[in-house]
Amino acid sequence: METKTIDTVFVKHIRALIEQDLLEDLRAEIDNLYPEDVAELLNRMNGEESKQIMICVDAEKAVKVLVEMEGDVRATFLEGYEPKEIANRFIQHMDSDDAAYVLNQIAVSKKEQVIASLTDIEFASNILSLMNYDDYTAGSLMAVELVKANLNWTVQQCIEEIRRQAENVETIYVVYVTDDVERLIGLITLKNLILSAPYALLNEVVNKKVISVSTSTDSETIANLFKKYDLVVLPVVNALGQLVGRITVDDVVEVIKEEANEDYQLMSGITENVDATDKVWILSRARLPWLLIGLLGGIASSRFIELYEGTLKIHPEMAFFMPLIAAMGGNVGVQSSAIVVQGLANDTLGTQFIIPKILKELRVALLNGLICSLILLGYNLGFSESVDLSFTVSTALLSVIIFASVLGTFIPMALNKLKIDPAIATGPFITTTNDLLGLAVYFSIGRIMYTSF
C-alpha cells in the first residue's frame, strides 16, 4: 500500500466513479488509501459525495478519517448524521482524546445528545471530564486509554493485562507501573517486558526514571519536554500523583506545528490561525488589526513629517532618503526581535541574561551599521549628493540601525517578562515603531548637521 497524492486528476476520477454509480470501483480505490488520504479526499468533496465515500470505509478506518478531516469539512459532514448515528458509528470507536476533540467542534446541544447516546458510560464520562480541561493543557492533549500495571504484579500478569486492554489501546509503547493507590511509580517498555523473566516482579524491572506532567501543564512546556528529552509518550498525573492519562508524540507534533505557524503568522502580521483555504472574510479579519496599526503609524509619521514642511520646501532632497531610513530601521528591528523570539520559544535563551544580550546585539548592530553607512556614504559622495546630505543620511542610518536593534532585542524580552507572547513584538509592530523612530532620528540629525536647517 502506497501513500497517495490527492491531486486534481484523482479527485476528478473519484467524482466520476460516484456520478456513474460505480460503487465497486469506488470501494476498491478507497480501500487502497490510508485514512489520512481519505480525509484529504473528503476535504475536496461535497457532503453527498463524502457520505458515498464513507460508506466504502470500514468502522475502524472511518473514525481515523473523521479525526483527520479539516474542522469545517467535518462539521458539514456530521450534519448529515443523527446524534445517535454519530455516537455509534464514530465516537464510540475513538480514543477519548480524539472523541473530545471532535465533539468540542460541534454545536453544544448536538454534542450533549451524542454523549448521551453513548452506551459505554465509563467512556462517556471520560470524554466529559476531558472536555472540561482548558485548551492547550496536558488535560486537553491526553488520552485516558493506557495500560497500567501494579508494582506487585509479575511480568506475566502485566502481559495478560496488555492482552485484556489491547482492544481499547491502539498503540502501546510502554506500560505504566503504579502503586496500590494508583500513583505513578515508573514505566516498563514493551521491549524490556519481552526481555524479562515471566515471573519477575514489576517492582524489580520497573524504570523509575520517568518524566511526567500534571493535567494543567501548558502545551508549550510539553512540546519542549518532548523535543528536549526525545519522548514518544508522556504520562499525565493529577495533583495526588495518580496516573490519569498519556500524551503521545503525534499530538505533540501537531502542537509544535501549530506553534511554529502561529509565531510565523504573528511575525507576518496575521492575528488568527488561518490558512489559505479559509473564507475571504476570515482571512480579511485576521489581517486587518495589523493593517490598522500600520495605518495609525503611517498617519502619525505624516503628522511628524508635517512639522518639517518648511524644511522640505527648501530641502526637498531630505525626502529622498526617508524610505531608505524607515525601511532599514524596520529590517534591523525585525532581525533582532526574531532571534530573541525564537530563542524564547525554544527555551534556549535564559531571560536572566537581558543586559549581555543587548550588549551583544549592540556590537552586531554597530558592525552592520558601519558597513551599511559607509557604503551609503561612498555612494552618495560619488553620485552628486551634497556633502552635508551625505553625512546626514549616513549618520542617521547608523543611529537608526543601533536604536532599532536595541529596541528589537529589548521589546520581546520585556514582553516575555510581562507574560505577553513576545511574538507580537515582531513583524508589523516593530516595523511601525521603527518607521517613526527612524524618521525622528533622521530629521533630528538633519537639524544638527545640515547647515541650513
Next chain:
Amino acid sequence: METKTIDTVFVKHIRALIEQDLLEDLRAEIDNLYPEDVAELLNRMNGEESKQIMICVDAEKAVKVLVEMEGDVRATFLEGYEPKEIANRFIQHMDSDDAAYVLNQIAVSKKEQVIASLTDIEFASNILSLMNYDDYTAGSLMAVELVKANLNWTVQQCIEEIRRQAENVETIYVVYVTDDVERLIGLITLKNLILSAPYALLNEVVNKKVISVSTSTDSETIANLFKKYDLVVLPVVNALGQLVGRITVDDVVEVIKEEANEDYQLMSGITENVDATDKVWILSRARLPWLLIGLLGGIASSRFIELYEGTLKIHPEMAFFMPLIAAMGGNVGVQSSAIVVQGLANDTLGTQFIIPKILKELRVALLNGLICSLILLGYNLGFSESVDLSFTVSTALLSVIIFASVLGTFIPMALNKLKIDPAIATGPFITTTNDLLGLAVYFSIGRIMYTSF
C-alpha cells in the same frame, strides 16, 4: 528523578563544587540529572570543568550527553581527547546515526583516526556509509540499528531475535519483516507480537500496510509523512527495496523544528541558521545580505523620488504620506506571501491552483484596502489636508494594497514552481520591492489626480 532547569544559580553551585574539589557531591548532583540536562550544563562550562563533570557520568549516559551538546561546545570538548579515546569512550556506544552526526562535525583527519580506532568493523563501515549520504535525506537521518525478522520465522524466533539485538537497539517499537533477500515486506508492532501465539508464523501476523521511504527521500517529505500519518518510526529501503535503516520520530521533530526556524529566519531577513548564542561576526554575516538588499532598494527609491524633486518643492505635503504608503505595501505583501509560504511548507496548498488563489487574495485585498483607504480618507478630509491630497493618498493606498497582495501571492508560488525556496520571497525581499512599487504608484496617481502636478 525530576527534570532540572539549568539556571545561573545551579551553574554557580556546580562550579563551586568543582573548584572546591568536592567530587562526591558533584557526582551526586550529576547522577541526578538527565543526560539532556547534563548537556545543557556543559554548554555553560569551560573545557576543564566539562571534563571533570564527564568523569562523573557513566559510559551509557556520556554518549547521550555528547549527542545533545551544542556543536561548538562538543568540538571544544572533544579536543581534550585522543582519537582512540573518542572511539572507545564515546563513538562505539552510540547509534550509527548519532555517531555519523557527531563525527561529521569534527576535523577530517581526526575523524578518520577515530573511525580507524573502532574495533567493531561492521559498525565502523556502517558509519562510513551513513556519512556518504547527502544532508537532509533519509540516508543521513536514519540509523542502521533495527530489529528485522524473516517472513518464515515464528513469533517465538522473532522474540529471540529481539533478545539477541536488545543491546544494539535501544528503542524498539516494531520489528520489520523481510523476505529471503532482505526486501521489506511489512512490520509487526511489539504489542501484536506479545498478543500473538508463539508458534504463529510472522507471515500470518505481519502488517503489510507499511509506509517506507528511499535513502534519497528529502527531509521535508519525511517530516510531512510523519506529521500526516502520525508515524513514530519509518523504515528506509534502498533502490532494490531492501531494508537498510529506520528513522525515529525524535530526529524528525528536530527536522520540523529546524525547518520552522529556517522559514522564520528567512522571513525576518536572516540567511543562515543562527541562534542568539552564536558569535558576533556570524550573527552579522547572517544579517548583512538582506540589509544590503534593503540598502539597494532604499538607494533606488531615493533616485526615484529625486525625479519628483521639483514637485516636492511645490507640494512638500506629498512627502508626508510616503512612509505610510511604503509601509502598508510592505505589510500587505508580507501577509500575503506568508500564507502562501506556509501552505507550501505544510503541503496544504496545491500549486496547480495558482489562478484561483490570486483571485481570492484579490478579494481579501479589495476588502481590506477599501476599509483602510476609507478610514484614511475620513481622517484626511477631517484633519485639514486638501481634498486633492486626501483622494490621491487613499486611491494610492487602495492600489498599493491590491498590487502588493497579488505580488505577495504570485512571487512565492512562482519561486516554488522554479524549485527555489519560496520562503526567501517573504520578509525583506517583498518589503523592499513593495516600497519601490508603492512609491511609484503613489507618485503616478498623484500625477493623474493632483491638479497642479
